[in-house]
Amino acid sequence: MPGVNAIVAVASGKGGVGKSTxxxxxxxxxxxxxxxxxxxxxDIYGPSMPRMLGISGKPVSTDGxxxxxxxxxxxxxxxxxxxxxEETPTIWRGPMVTSALQQMMRDVxxxxxxxxxxxxxxxxxxxQLTMAQQVPLAGAVIVSTPQDIALLDARKGLxxxxxxxxxxxxxxxxxxxxxxxxxxxxSEIFSHxxxxxxxxxxxxxxLGEIPLDIAIRETSDSGRPIVVSQPDSAQAxxxxxxxxxxxEKVSQILAxxxxxxxxIVIQ
Amino acid sequence: MPGVNAIVAVASGKGGVGKSTxxxxxxxxxxxxxxxxxxxxxDIYGPSMPRMLGISGKPVSTDGxxxxxxxxxxxxxxxxxxxxxEETPTIWRGPMVTSALQQMMRDVxxxxxxxxxxxxxxxxxxxQLTMAQQVPLAGAVIVSTPQDIALLDARKGLxxxxxxxxxxxxxxxxxxxxxxxxxxxxSEIFSHxxxxxxxxxxxxxxLGEIPLDIAIRETSDSGRPIVVSQPDSAQAxxxxxxxxxxxEKVSQILAxxxxxxxxIVIQ
Numbered sequence: 001m002p003g004v005n006a007i008v009a010v011a012s013g014k015g016g017v018g019k020s021t022x023x024x025x026x027x028x029x030x031x032x033x034x035x036x037x038x039x040x041x042x043d044i045y046g047p048s049m050p051r052m053l054g055i056s057g058k059p060v061s062t063d064g065x066x067x068x069x070x071x072x073x074x075x076x077x078x079x080x081x082x083x084x085x086e087e088t089p090t091i092w093r094g095p096m097v098t099s100a101l102q103q104m105m106r107d108v109x110x111x112x113x114x115x116x117x118x119x120x121x122x123x124x125x126x127x128q129l130t131m132a133q134q135v136p137l138a139g140a141v142i143v144s145t146p147q148d149i150a151l152l153d154a155r156k157g158l159x160x161x162x163x164x165x166x167x168x169x170x171x172x173x174x175x176x177x178x179x180x181x182x183x184x185x186x187s188e189i190f191s192h193x194x195x196x197x198x199x200x201x202x203x204x205x206x207l208g209e210i211p212l213d214i215a216i217r218e219t220s221d222s223g224r225p226i227v228v229s230q231p232d233s234a235q236a237x238x239x240x241x242x243x244x245x246x247x248e249k250v251s252q253i254l255a256x257x258x259x260x261x262x263x264i265v266i267q
Numbered sequence: 268m269p270g271v272n273a274i275v276a277v278a279s280g281k282g283g284v285g286k287s288t289x290x291x292x293x294x295x296x297x298x299x300x301x302x303x304x305x306x307x308x309x310d311i312y313g314p315s316m317p318r319m320l321g322i323s324g325k326p327v328s329t330d331g332x333x334x335x336x337x338x339x340x341x342x343x344x345x346x347x348x349x350x351x352x353e354e355t356p357t358i359w360r361g362p363m364v365t366s367a368l369q370q371m372m373r374d375v376x377x378x379x380x381x382x383x384x385x386x387x388x389x390x391x392x393x394x395q396l397t398m399a400q401q402v403p404l405a406g407a408v409i410v411s412t413p414q415d416i417a418l419l420d421a422r423k424g425l426x427x428x429x430x431x432x433x434x435x436x437x438x439x440x441x442x443x444x445x446x447x448x449x450x451x452x453x454s455e456i457f458s459h460x461x462x463x464x465x466x467x468x469x470x471x472x473x474l475g476e477i478p479l480d481i482a483i484r485e486t487s488d489s490g491r492p493i494v495v496s497q498p499d500s501a502q503a504x505x506x507x508x509x510x511x512x513x514x515e516k517v518s519q520i521l522a523x524x525x526x527x528x529x530x531i532v533i534q
Contacts, residue, residue, distance in 0.1 A: 013313065014282050014283060014313050015281050015282015015283045015390070016282045016283010016389075016412075016417075045390040045391055045392050046280065046281045046390065046416075046420050048416050051415075051416060122282050123282070123312045123313065124312055125312050148318075148488050149313075149315050149318060149488065150283075153313050178445070178454075178456065180449060180450060180452065180454060181454060182447060182450050182452035182454070183447060183449050183450035183452065185447065185449035185450065187445075187447065187448060187449070187481065189445065189479060189481055189484065190484065191488075212456060214454065214456055217414070217456065217457065221414065221415050221416065221458075
């Protein structure tokens, strides 16, 4: 995609692990680091970016050819959620999903971006396969809870990206533990540490752990994600640290791409 | 399906709301009520029934035509998880999903069942549409967390079933609240009461609320769901109460079907 330096998928083997919450805070963390960031909400079946980024309304076209992306908190965004009614079930056959994704990539005036975060649909079905095959992904991060069943699905996600030669930047453990707001005691509701162990076992990086946390949930639900609404909180710092690691990975990919490109030398 | 009296889908608009955990405990609750129960794990992309029911091994065929279902805790089960490798991503195109689901319905020797619980894949895509259209569902229950975004997707699920004229028996609120095991104080991590309010608003029944609970999670993960491993617990009682409500709905459907069937009267 011309103008877009690197595309990074945020994926999960199963739904409900908080992938979209991680994606939006990761995008905002990258933007906080001074990068030009776009978010493509590719979760056709359950688009949540409009709500999480606090954006309503419909995108318009200024040139009659391409749609302008929506924008908030300095981040550009396109989502199927802008184009379909919130209450209508999106019952789409595979080829329609492919076509919708392609349009959201190509027929949107994204402008110049350092990095585009793609909030992938959860799982390893048609839409994910299409993305992984057709989009020139610089890499992917995989979000999982520490729970065995989620890790099993995370491993499937990893294998899917490996099959199509997309580098996996690492695992993020979400809902890593819960700290009771009343007594401060920690409960490992979905177990703990599984994603880190799994990453070690599989020989990929571990990017960080994020607690199950009411403030993170409420701020995402209300369209003011914690990285922008409570930038000094521990949670926001955790997200920014993860964003820094992702940016480091992106930089390595860009540097490698640079050296492998033919140079025009003027003598 | 000959021999199967009623088929009930357990569905959710989004993944990760604990649909499979609810499905397995609902099935075991129905079995505890003395009914002959089967579980069809239709979650092709992330089958979790083998693990949750503590069943390993491969199903065999005794007549060379149909597979025998697997069984544990008195409940019969068929799952794609028995047929594919746990670590392999199941990247299937729509028509393959359709075909796999049909085979798991027709080419399995289910025998006589009072009720078959179908653990649907989350969402409103191809697989769900296929199930809702091709399977003679007596009804569906929809599992949601109280969170706004999950409720939005639950509503989409409801609309999908309504479009294909499948009665929705009601909503179940999962992860309804969390009680700290250290201090006993309650935290409404994913909010609370949203599914009940949404059910009221939409004019459908509310079947019950189930807390976010480490014992429920651990027993499901380890293949001994709480309804069978801790039958006297409050959590097991909640599940059995929900099972009773579902059975009441099934009985109404069966009674209505009975009266609408032509009678052969021998005089």
